[in-house]
Amino acid sequence: MSVFRRLRRPPTLELDDIQATLLRARPEPYFGTHAILEITEPAAGRELLRRLAPRVTSAARWDEPRPSWLALALSYQGLVALGVPHESLASFPANFRAGMAARAERLRDTGPNAPERWEFPFGTPRVHVAVTVYAASEHDWRAEVAAYETELGEVPGVRLLSHQDFAADGFNVFGYRDGFSQPVVEGSGAEPLPGDGRPIKAGEFVLGYPSETGHPLPVPTPDVLGRNGTYVVFRKYHSHVAAFNTWLHDNARTEAERELLAAKLVGRWRSGAPLALAPERDNPAIGDDPNRINDFDYAADPRGLRTPLGSHIRRMNPRDTKLTVLTDVNIRRIIRRGTSYGTPLPPDRLKDDGTPRGLDFIALGARAIDNVEFLQSEWVGSGNFMGLGKEKDPMISLQDKGAYFTVPGTPPRRVQNIQSFNTLLGGEYFFMPSLTAIRWLSSI
C-alpha cells in the first residue's frame, strides 16, 4: 500500500519550520530508533541542540518519499535542565509539567501498568530529550543513527539512558496492518482520501494556528518557542500476542471463527479491511487500497451489528456514530506515529516465546496530552460514552478480572474473560519544538 499522499493545493503552514514527523507518513517497510537522553549540564544540552538542529528534518515536501528523517522532542524536565526561563516554563500546560507518571490516575495506568513497574528510564525525572529516527531502508537508518550518535558522542554532559531499535513492514505484532488512518490537517495541502472526513483546523495539531474553535489553543511563551511546535505522547507497550491467540482458541472453534472474533475486537481484519466493508471475511484487496481502506462510516450500523460499538477502531475514531455523551469527535483526533518492535507471533502460536515485542504508541497534536488522557479514561477505560457501561477497549485497555466483551447480534454474544493484551512499560509527555525553537533553545 502506498503511504504517501499527494498535495491537492499549496500548503499554508510554515512547513520548513515544522518537524517532519508531524506530517510525514512513516514508510512501509520502516526502520528506526527511539533514544532517550539525559542532560546533566545545561550548557551541554544547549550544545547538543545546536549540533542536532541541522539534522532535525522539516516537513517541507512531506508528500515526497525521503530516505530517512530525525525528530527531536523535550520533556518538561528537559526544558528545566536546559535552563529555560521560569516564566516560559510556567506557560506550559499543567499536565505536561507534571509528566505522564504523575498523571497515572487520570490515564488509568494502575496495577500492572502503574509507573512503579515501568522500565527505566520512564517515569523518572531523568528523561529529558527524545530522539527518533525513521527510515525506509536498513542502510539509511544506520547512516542517520550513526550521524546523530557522532554528535551525541562529542557532547559530554548529555547521557544516553535508553536506545530502542524498531523495524516492521506496516503490520503490528498481532499481525494487523496499522498506522494508515490519520486526520487530514487543514493547510498541509494534503489531498484527503475517501473516508478521511473533512480536514481539521491546523491549530488542533500545530501550535499558533486557529483551532476548531476558531482561536489558537494556548501557546507556550515566548512565541518563538511555542509557535509551530506540538505535543507528543509516547507510550511503550508489551504485546501479549500468545495470550490473544489463546483467548481466540478458547472462544472459537475454527480458524474462520477465530478470525471473525478477532476482527470484532479490532473492527478490521488483518489486511486492514474494515468489517464495515467486509463483514464476513477478510478482503485483502480493500486492505491494499488506500482509496478503499477508510472509505466507510457507521450510518447503516447504529447498533454495531457489523462493527461492534465497543471495537477498538470504533472507540478510537467513532466517525459518525451517535454518542451518548456530547463530544466533538474532531477535537479528539490525534496524529499517530506509532512503531512496532519485535517480531510478530503467528496466530497458531499459543505459547509465549519470551521475546520482547510490542508497540511504541506515539500521538502528536496541540491537544495530544489532553486527548490521550481523555481517550484513556473515557474511550479506552470505560464504555459510558457509547452506553456500554463498564466494558473497556478490547485491545489496549487494562481489563479487570472477569471482564467480558459483547459481540452485538440477535442474540448478542458475551465472550468471557477477556485479558489485557497490552501492558504499558512506560511513557512520557514531550514537547516537539519547531526548528526555529530548537535554535532558540540552543542559545538561551
Add this chain to the structure above:
Amino acid sequence: MSEKDLHAKFQKLPEAVREKVDSALADAKIALKLKVAEILADKQEVAEHAVTTAGRIGAKSGEVSELTTILPLKPGGAERLRKFFKLVGGNLAGAGQVGTLHNMRFVFLDNDTKLLFATAFDGEWDPYIDDFATKIPDFMDYLFSNVEGWPGITSPDVKDFIVKYQIPAEAWFVAHPGLTVAEGARLKRQESAVQRFLSDLN
C-alpha cells in the same frame, strides 16, 4: 474533690479559658461519635462514596463531579437571563443532549448582582468544557455573556475564568456514585423491556 467543687473551681477560671475547654470537649465528643460511626459503617459503602478530584477543580464521587460557581452579573444581566428562563418556563430540558448533566441550577443572589450556577456532571472537568467550546458555543455564550468579564467559551482564557469563580465543595454526597446519566438511561430502557416482557408473558 467532689464534682460540685470541681464545677465551682471551673467557673472561677477566666471566660476565654472556659470557652476553649468547652469547645475542645464538644469537638472531642463529635470526634468520638464519628469514630464509632466509622467502626459501625459498611466499609464497601464508604469506599464507593470516596470523594476524589474532578480534575482541575471540584470534587468527584464515583463518576459524578460537582461544580459550583458564583459569578458577577453585568448590569441588566439578571433581567435578561430571567426573561430567557421565563420564556422556557424554567425548563432546560435541551441540556439533556449533553448526556453527562445530572442537574444544574441558576440562582440569582445579592439583589440580582450575582449568579449562582451549580451543576453535577459525569466525568472530568476539562474535556467537557472543550466539547462545549466546539459543540454548543453559541448557547454557552448566550447564557454567560451576561456575566461580567466572560471571555467567550472559545477563548483560551475561559477555563481560568471559570476556575476563578468556582468554589469547590467541602463535602459531596451522591446517592449512586457509579450511576452515570448514560447508565441511568440504559437501566430505564432495560426496565421498560422487562416490564413489556412481563406484561406479554401474562
